[in-house]
Amino acid sequence: xxxxxxxxxxxxxxxxxxxxxxxxxxxxxxxxxxxxxxxxxxxxxxxxxxxxxxxxxxxxxxxxxxxxxxxxxxxxxxxxxxxxxxxxxxxxxxxxxxxxxxxxxxxxxxxxxxxxxxxxxxxxxxxxxxxxxxxxxxxxxxxxxxxxxxxxxxxxxxxxxxxxxxxxxxxxxxxxxxxxxxxxxxxxxxxxxxxxxxxxxxxxxxxxxxxxxxxxxxxxxxxxxxxxxxxxxxxxxxxxxxxxxxxxxxxxxxxxxxxxxxxxxxxxxxxxxxxx
Amino acid sequence: xxxxxxxxxxxxxxxxxxxxxxxxxxxxxxxxxxxxxxxxxxxxxxxxxxxxxxxxxxxxxxxxxxxxxxxxxxxxxxxxxxxxxxxxxxxxxxxxxxxxxxxxxxxxxxxxxxxxxxxxxxxxxxxxxxxxxxxxxxxxxxxxxxxxxxxxxxxxxxxxxxxxxxxxxxxxxxxxxxxxxxxxxxxxxxxxxxxxxxxxxxxxxxxxxxx
Numbered sequence: 001x002x003x004x005x006x007x008x009x010x011x012x013x014x015x016x017x018x019x020x021x022x023x024x025x026x027x028x029x030x031x032x033x034x035x036x037x038x039x040x041x042x043x044x045x046x047x048x049x050x051x052x053x054x055x056x057x058x059x060x061x062x063x064x065x066x067x068x069x070x071x072x073x074x075x076x077x078x079x080x081x082x083x084x085x086x087x088x089x090x091x092x093x094x095x096x097x098x099x100x101x102x103x104x105x106x107x108x109x110x111x112x113x114x115x116x117x118x119x120x121x122x123x124x125x126x127x128x129x130x131x132x133x134x135x136x137x138x139x140x141x142x143x144x145x146x147x148x149x150x151x152x153x154x155x156x157x158x159x160x161x162x163x164x165x166x167x168x169x170x171x172x173x174x175x176x177x178x179x180x181x182x183x184x185x186x187x188x189x190x191x192x193x194x195x196x197x198x199x200x201x202x203x204x205x206x207x208x209x210x211x212x213x214x215x216x217x218x219x220x221x222x223x224x225x226x227x228x229x230x231x232x233x234x235x236x237x238x239x240x241x242x243x244x245x246x247x248x249x250x251x252x253x254x255x256x257x258x259x260x261x262x263x264x265x266x267x268x269x270x271x272x273x274x275x276x
Numbered sequence: 277x278x279x280x281x282x283x284x285x286x287x288x289x290x291x292x293x294x295x296x297x298x299x300x301x302x303x304x305x306x307x308x309x310x311x312x313x314x315x316x317x318x319x320x321x322x323x324x325x326x327x328x329x330x331x332x333x334x335x336x337x338x339x340x341x342x343x344x345x346x347x348x349x350x351x352x353x354x355x356x357x358x359x360x361x362x363x364x365x366x367x368x369x370x371x372x373x374x375x376x377x378x379x380x381x382x383x384x385x386x387x388x389x390x391x392x393x394x395x396x397x398x399x400x401x402x403x404x405x406x407x408x409x410x411x412x413x414x415x416x417x418x419x420x421x422x423x424x425x426x427x428x429x430x431x432x433x434x435x436x437x438x439x440x441x442x443x444x445x446x447x448x449x450x451x452x453x454x455x456x457x458x459x460x461x462x463x464x465x466x467x468x469x470x471x472x473x474x475x476x477x478x479x480x481x482x483x484x485x486x487x
Contacts, residue, residue, distance in 0.1 A: 164312075167305040171313045174345050176338045178331050179389045179464055180457040183342070187419070195405045195417040238391075244321045244328040245391040252320040 050142060050220030050272030053227035057143025060136055066116030075111035077104065077144065078156075088148035089269055092165065092254045092261070093156040101165040103254045105231050108140055127248045128235075129226050141229045142218050148269045153214055155261045162258070165251075169259030172252060173203070178242040184256070187240075203263050211267025214260055219273040227272055230257055328391065341453035353452035361449040363461040364442050372437050372474055379476030380483070382469050383409055389464065399464050401444075401473055406456070409476070410483035420456060427478035428485040437478050444470050 062071050077087035078095070092103040098110055105127075112118040129135035156162050176183040187195065189204035201209040218229045234253050238246050246253055321329050337356050340348060348356065385400020387393060403409060408422035430436045443450050445460030459465040465473070476482050 160306075163306055164308070167308040168313050168316050170305060171308050171310075172317065175313075175317070175334075175342050177334050177342075179462045181338060181341075181455075181462070182457075185345070186455050193418050195419065196415045198417075200419075240390070242331070242389045243391075244324040244332055246320040247323055250320040252316050255316060 048220055048272060048274050049225075050218070050227045050274060053139045053142035053218075053220075054146050054272065055143075056134070057139035057141070060140055061143055066112065066118035068115070068117040070116055072108070072111055072115065072140075075108070075115055077107055084144055084147040086148050086151045088145040089151040089154050090156050092162075092258050094159040094161045101159075101161050101251075101254060101258070103230075103249070103257050104141055104144060105137055105229065106249045106254060108137065108144075109249055124248055128228075128232055137231075138218070138227045138229055142227050142272050145218050145269070145271045149271060151269055153211065153261050153264045153267045153269065155258065155265050157262070165255050165258045166262055168252075169255035169257070172256055173259055180242045182241040182243075184237065184241070187237075203260055206263045206265065210260060210263035211265075214264035215267035215269045216271060216273035216275070218271055219275045221275055223276055324391075337448060337453075344453070346453040346455075348452050356452035357449055360446045360452075360458065360461065361442070363458075364445045364449055365460065365467065366438075366441070367467055367471060372434075372441050372471060373478055374468060374471030374473075374475045376472070376475040376479040376482040376484075378469075379472035379474065379479075380410075382465065382473040383476055401459055401465055401469065403473065411487065412483060423477060424484065426484055427480070427482070430478075432478055432480065437474065440477060441470060441474055444473060 074081045078093050079087045094101050126135045173184045191202040193200045201213045382401045383403040386402040388399020405417045406420035408416040411424045446458040447454040447456035
């Protein structure tokens, strides 16, 4: 119950602050206080249901599973086996053992298969949670990304394969296709644009909009009552783009995340956030 | 529901959240091999039907606009516009204006052509996603210019009605690499739907032309 009150308070705080932005009727001081309240709220594990996913993810991370009956605790997310602090801030990145650039979700699937001997077909089937269907991936991402809170997005471009992935992600961002000729850039390449009433972040230039966005995923989406990862956000944008459904954890989505994170370099990670 | 995340987002900007940028230099992005990008994209769609996979294949105009990021030269623009103009089919009965009430439905409907749509979904034009139309409607997007008062401001001129029909049938017949879909040529909308939405813009009774 206190959790629900927290969310209502959060919505109220957000609405109040948005009202301030619209009318400019109140002082900067007051709006800053509202923002502080909002920040405190999303950092409050009791007010944000996304933290339930964090807790479930922590359990899953330590749980022995698969034919080898071991946990994921020796999985190397780029900072060394089992080292979680700050790992998410540097993903996607190149992994020599797999000889691939991977985002967090691809890497987790890889660890499940190689370390745990887990058949990931079921995990992939439950990639997005729904009523009565939990998602291991959403929970694990929430737990792991949360361990990068307070760190800044630090895209990795030292390896040639990382630079290639970045360049392909950028090309993909501007690629026009589908029955409506849309690209990501149709909706996300100019500041201050909207679709209906929804504001569209501009990712074409590096800086604040990309930082605020990428630093706030995974997020708890109030409209879906679910913790969502960047894989889900991109899946939804492909839908709006009238493109075919992209395969979960496919390399094109990793390339896009690489590009978006480069635009968002330096952005502070505060997750799970909570959004519409 | 009002988009609270986006408003909040703007507010965060207004409220001046300072963040440092440590940008990655342009030289970190080597030129890409187009064949590799094509392969990367095909890899995303291995599990979809051939019909859907075909939608990820670029036609000549999409390819040109992608390569130039919509900034085509004068000669390229002329070539695109001529090609796109050639695909426009004018109404067989010579009648451009349909029913503005049905036109409103077309302008307001954002369904169709998404992979989540059930087969047989009738697609809308979703004009309101990008354009202001009736001045009374508050929920409109801003990716395109306002079309409020469109017909009235043009004195309901038959020649401009014809131009607008062509614009909607194929936006790139008029503006190469326009961000607006080529509704008729891409078979998103039928000729009748285009006539209806045109009436929404040009009928004197339409809310678009009321104050």
